[in-house]
Amino acid sequence: MNPDEIRRDFPLLKDVIYMDSASTSLTPEPVLASILEYYRGYRANVGRGVYRLSRLADDIYRNAHRKVAGFIGAEGGVVFTRNTTEAINAVAYGIKWRRGDVVVTTAAEHHSNLLPWMRLKDRGIGLKIVEPDRDGSFDPASFEAAIGDDTKLVAMTVASNVLGTALPAREVSQICRERGALLLLDGAQAVPHVPTDVGDLGCDYLCFSGHKMLGPSGTGALWMREYDLLPLLVGGGAVEELDLEGYTLKGGYEGYEAGSPDVAGGIGLGAAVDYLRHAGMEEIALHEGRLTRRLLAGLLDIEGVDVYGSVDSRERVGIISFNVAGVSPTEVAHLLDEGSDIMVRSGHHCCIPLMRHLGLPAGTVRASLYLYNTAEEVEELLAAVEEISKIA
Ligand SMILES: Cc1ncc(COP(=O)(O)O)c(C=O)c1O
Structure with a gap:
């Protein structure tokens, strides 16, 4: 570098x-250049047209998903969002909850990793908050105590956006695996700064912001181990089959990105990942x-x-x-x-x-x-x- x-x-x-x-x-500059190149050279929608510009835009946009997945050590499972907040909300909406399920989170979370879980109270989902020590650090034992048989999901940040301190994500991942709970990691302050590998972290969902890692504003990503969430939005671009009785969604990220996406943003995020990898x-x-x-x-x-x-x-x-x-x-x-x-x-x-x-x-x-x-x-x-x- x-x-x-x-x-x-x-x-x-x-x-x-x-x-x-x-x-x-x-x-x-190279990220800005990639955006200008799209607008000047091959501006078209993705996943819809068969003409040359649309195919080119689609290839490069699709490849940006591959780049972002590769950046976090994944093969697929990356959906583009507007930011971390949207990614976390997509998980909160998309899990098939049952009344009585519990979410465990911490008192050090960004509001974006707190409000989506608080809102689930109306649907009969409980919330347990793990408290840090006086200086804001966490003991894995407090997660041991909080995660029980009724815990459906643990949602925690990898690094605090206030204190910069790392939370014990790997230890919590182990506890989640033992107790059959899902793990969502908020990687907003980690993915841009430290090498990240979802396999090593052992999470089920990883949420992060493209705009915090040299990407354009209004970009973010959600990685999920399986495409197992109900999509936050449904509509054009996400449909494989449709009659007036029902529909089948496309497989892969497209089933989760209904509506015309931020093509320039996605392409710019792919370029940001290239830049970070090069550095x-x-x-x-x-x-x-x-x-x-x-x-x-x-x-x-x-x-x-x-x-x-x-x-x-x-x-x-x-x-x-x-x-x-x-x-x-x-x-x-x-x-x-x-x-x-x-x-x-x-x-x-x-x-x-x-x-x-x-x-x-x-x-x-x-x-x-x-x-x-x-x-x-x-x-x-x-x-x-x-x-x-x-x-x-
Ligand atoms: C740890 C953490 N989580 C979530 C967010 C929300 O990110 P965004 O505003 O990109 O949705 C932030 C933003 O600062 C953050 O630091």
């Missing part, structure tokens, strides 16, 4: 220090690990700065939440933007229950890193935070 070469593909980085990739990532996921993880170690150590050294989550950078992805005593998270984010052109997120990060657990009603400042960030940028952030800590 050549950081200088990579940065040339993100022209926006000439003007700002972008540290909000956990929310959405920047998009490199090397191992290298990306190492690069982010180095930056995270320095950022963590640097923030811990600044008087008046509190850092949340594990202080062991090996247990983290490149997300760090912190606060500066006497300055609200929103104010810190404003000051970083106005004074130093540094873009970070502030607030509850769509994780109100975790914020309550940590006793942080105003939330945190969150810096999140990606392959295009540099050691110099980390030093600039540390210097800027130190300045802010002095005005408090």
Whole structure:
């Protein structure tokens, strides 16, 4: 991975220090080029026409599904969605529930991995919440205690979008297998940053966002072990046979992508996966690990700065939440933007229950890193935070 070469593909980085990739990532030139190429050269719908442009669009869109599946170590089973939220909702809708089934999830989840399960209450589905320790870490034993015979599904994130800490996904997968429960992993903060293999994770569903991994906005994916869910939408493009008495859906992803899909988005996501593979996921993880170690150590050294989550950078992805005593998270984010052109997120990060657990009603400042960030940028952030800590 050549950081200088990579940065040339993100022209926006000439003007700002972008540290909000956990929310959405920047998009490199080759991904933009793939989208323009589609619009300029072979714009047509997919799965419908027999003419040349439509066949070409269909081939490239279909191949993008293969690329995304390969990226997570799967052979098939990938359906394109708008984002992680849609992927999780598709599972919540699509499982054939029975009254009395229970979903186990955690208090550290993004709202997108909480609300879809809370809503199932109306259908007689129970919800059990596993609580983290004081610092936001999870003991696999608390999952042992929560997962019972009535547990239909465990839904948990691989890495926290607030603390950056990894949850014990593999241990939970083992417990699920022993107890016959399904496992949904929210990979929104893991798939873009660390090599991912669904076989190794041992899950049944993996949900993630294309727009957080260099893909276009409005892209995401759902991987399912078997095409066993009821589709969220039915309609055109998804039908194999139809008479007025009933219908048969197409096999594969097409049965789950009714309506004209975001062809350009899907093609762009395929190009994003090519880009990440070329940079090397191992290298990306190492690069982010180095930056995270320095950022963590640097923030811990600044008087008046509190850092949340594990202080062991090996247990983290490149997300760090912190606060500066006497300055609200929103104010810190404003000051970083106005004074130093540094873009970070502030607030509850769509994780109100975790914020309550940590006793942080105003939330945190969150810096999140990606392959295009540099050691110099980390030093600039540390210097800027130190300045802010002095005005408090
Ligand atoms: C862990 C996690 N899950 C789910 C989501 C929701 O992702 P999206 O907004 O792409 O649906 C996010 C977004 O930040 C996230 O970090």
